[in-house]
Amino acid sequence: MLPEFAVTDPFSSTYREGRSRFCAAAHAAGGTIESFVMPDRAGPVGEELAIDAVRFGAADAQRLLLTSCGLHGLEAAGGSAAMVNWLMQGGASRLPDGVAVVLVHPLNPFGWAYASRGNEDGIDLNRNALDWSAPIPTNLAYETLHPIVIANEPDTAGLAAFSGAFAALARQHGMEWALGAVASGQYAFPDGLSFGGAEQAWSTQVAKEIAEKHKPNRGRTLILDWHTGIGPWAEPFFILDAARDSADHRLVSSWWPDRSIHCDDVVEGASIAYRGVLADRLRREIEEHEGGKALSLTVEWGTYDIDRMVEALLMDNWLRHRAGGAPERQDWIREQLIERFIPSDPRWRDAVIEGSEAIFEDAILAVSSWH
Template structure:
């Protein structure tokens, strides 16, 4: 049963179609410049058009840009879209941005196919946060993945007791940290496997680069918040620094967002240290900008439960012959792994997002 709309819930949506409509309506009501990048070959789960939509509030040639992206990982877009729509309805925050001369750039549904079809990956099973690498050089190597793939993607689903025992044995032998790294940091050898990075730039990769060139080419300072879900304690928004591993860049992140900024390369983040995050494109496409990037990650379920639901979804891609009831259940459970459809969680998301946006605005204002 759907809940009545409250101040916290009314900005969120239950489908990609609804989320896109709310975003475009809210942006148009604010007089934003709108542009849609329509997917050229794929349609949504309901037969709808798929697009990455852009809303610009402020000068197109601004030197200081606050960029907020949603839906890099498909159904994580339910959270990110809600945060973006809430921002478009936040008159006080928008007035502060205008007074500071900071342009707001919102990119809705970086991965519209995954958002609509309830897959974390895109139309080619590519994890977009593993796809933004230099494909002209040898691909990153994750030698351990070949050992864990047969364990995490068994022949049948749900896993048998023997399958679970095999995973437990690997963890007992190598440790949980090594297991998680082998599974999640990204791999480029198994196209229908977990956390696959692809062998060429995806459509979404090319699209986000075009957006940066079109809307942030003049920027000297860029604060980029990419909203994610699925890792960490329930409702907590971890501030993950996915940028370059340099003391000055990490110091800038701490100066803007506080001591509770964690970097995957330092080993204290809920996120693995991955290759090719979407945010890394800023260094290529905005070479004249000082970039302050953040992955704002909201916790949902326990980490291993989220991973199990990702395993199920990847297994399903390998087994399209699965019964319809099982397909629906796996997709529902995946959606619930990345989107907590209740007032408490949504309120936590909106409150913490607003704090981060204000902090980013302050950082850009003083830059």
């Protein structure tokens, strides 16, 4: 049984609150929720963990906005607030003819419930959407970094040592190499950063099922995935899965002419060859099997500078794999981790609410006019 919440504030501090607010707002908007319950797992107070999906718009709509949050667990609060606010503001009642919107909330319920970016198996789900029948990619750069990861704790001295080692590697090999080591995905060290797993995860399979069920037949699909942690403070940062000189990039740039549409140059202009990105996999499967057209767009909400965000990855990894000492210390580190991805500053939260509402409306208008 879900706890009852009056939906007045879109932001939630826990998965349990977030699910309740989302479901209440979706029901109030007239939606029918389909819940994919995680098998053999429960939240911190025994609550059910599930991915909830709700569709608004005609069943035969040929234009679809498929939007999701929480792929990286604790980041969900930002995208969840965006979805809840859109529902609260009556967005579902203002859809143009021929347009449908599917909200997926959240893709990683375990991660949000336990304040981690990883899933129930410690996997970075945005590195898990590989073709698992093909050879698994290697990340030789991360092999150099892994001993540094496991040697340091997320206290003042440990974070300084880790940041210093990361900076030294960046000076030696370049920022592109260093960020690729940290963030592009690796499949050899289950206790390491950006571990993509050894097989398809439950959340990945559910996301593919939802996309398969709702995709239009030879229509147009915009996949919009909400994240936090990249970009300037309280600003939306757009990342498109397309080459900078492509027609797709020109199209999306025309939808948001006042925004820079980034490709893989997401941090300090460095290009990162990401592996196993979920939205990219969904886009390709939609296009391959239906003959329609799909684009995948990530919208990040900027929080803190690159050094603090790299430190946050170490915090998350330590809490998951090496946490020890007093519970109070673990709680303090977890609070710092959450703050770096979901700042408590009301100005940041107001910016997310106001900005995401505009992005929702722009995305729906773009999909409706996409030919």
